[in-house]
Amino acid sequence: HRTAAVIPAAGRGIRLGPGAPKALRTLGGTPMLVHAVRAMAASRAVSLVVVVAPPEDTAAVKLLLGEHSLPVRTDYLVVPGGETRQESVRRGVEALPEDIATVLVHDAARPLVPVDTVDAVVDAVRAGAPAVVPALPLADTVKEVEPGAKDQPEPVVATPERARLRAVQTPQGFDRDTLVRAHLTVPLAGQGATDDAGLVEQLGEPVVVVPGHEEAFKVTRPLDLLLAEAVLARRRA
Ligand code: CTP
Ligand code: MG
Numbered sequence: 001h002r003t004a005a006v007i008p009a010a011g012r013g014i015r016l017g018p019g020a021p022k023a024l025r026t027l028g029g030t031p032m033l034v035h036a037v038r039a040m041a042a043s044r045a046v047s048l049v050v051v052v053a054p055p056e057d058t059a060a061v062k063l064l065l066g067e068h069s070l071p072v073r074t075d076y077l078v079v080p081g082g083e084t085r086q087e088s089v090r091r092g093v094e095a096l097p098e099d100i101a102t103v104l105v106h107d108a109a110r111p112l113v114p115v116d117t118v119d120a121v122v123d124a125v126r127a128g129a130p131a132v133v134p135a136l137p138l139a140d141t142v143k144e145v146e147p148g149a150k151d152q153p154e155p156v157v158a159t160p161e162r163a164r165l166r167a168v169q170t171p172q173g174f175d176r177d178t179l180v181r182a183h184l185t186v187p188l189a190g191q192g193a194t195d196d197a198g199l200v201e202q203l204g205e206p207v208v209v210v211p212g213h214e215e216a217f218k219v220t221r222p223l224d225l226l227l228a229e230a231v232l233a234r235r236r237a
Helices: 032-041 055-067 085-094 115-126 176-185 196-202 222-236
Strands: 002-008 046-053 075-080 100-105 131-137 156-158 166-168 172-175 208-211
Touching: 002 032, 002 085, 032 046, 032 055, 032 115, 046 055, 046 085, 055 075, 075 085, 085 100, 085 176, 100 115, 100 176, 115 131, 115 172, 115 208, 131 196, 172 176, 172 196, 176 196
Parallel strands: 002 046, 002 100, 046 075, 131 208
Antiparallel strands: 100 172, 131 166, 131 172
């Protein structure tokens, strides 16, 4: 009953601005993807990491992972990604060997997630939850709007009660069969979902939340890169 981590890393990183694909940008001199792989491999539960690479960089990513040390217990595979995150994760899931029973899906763009968060997610799946997401309460109040014409003020539709909202992170953890069924059932062409648990919800299966961690934030915009460098520098001090 092995556990694998699928790492979608095939995005361009448009919101980060011009440059290499986001997962290959460096943080403290090391590519973000390598940090993310190490963060998964740091969990003793994880014996395989499946990296879903930008299709044109698959060979380069294989070389990169060969150059950086991982724990000896950790195997890795590299597969080419797709047009959307959902498609990339599906490709990673399709590459999983038979003996994997628990699957983590972790964004390469969350390079600094602490191992305790990874372990908490794995433990909750092993304890019987088919789908587990780490999440944190929100600092900002959230409003639903009716998106209208460009540059026009948007009418507010609703204000969900903030205390009931959670911002979800990764790694999200799944019983393998549940994740496979979710990815096979929900069409790529449809509305899809921005996270994997969202696909499981569309199946009508239960999803539970465990505490996330501030340092599991996603590097999305330039300011996030600055924060990630600062967190890393503090860890190394
Ligand atoms: N991802 C992927 N395949 C895609 C799109 C995204 O594997 N076709 C991955 C990204 O590499 C990232 C994770 O999904 O690790 C979360 O996506 P996001 O933060 O949106 O990254 P990007 O899509 O690269 O960024 P942007 O949306 O700004 O272009
Ligand atoms: Mg994206």
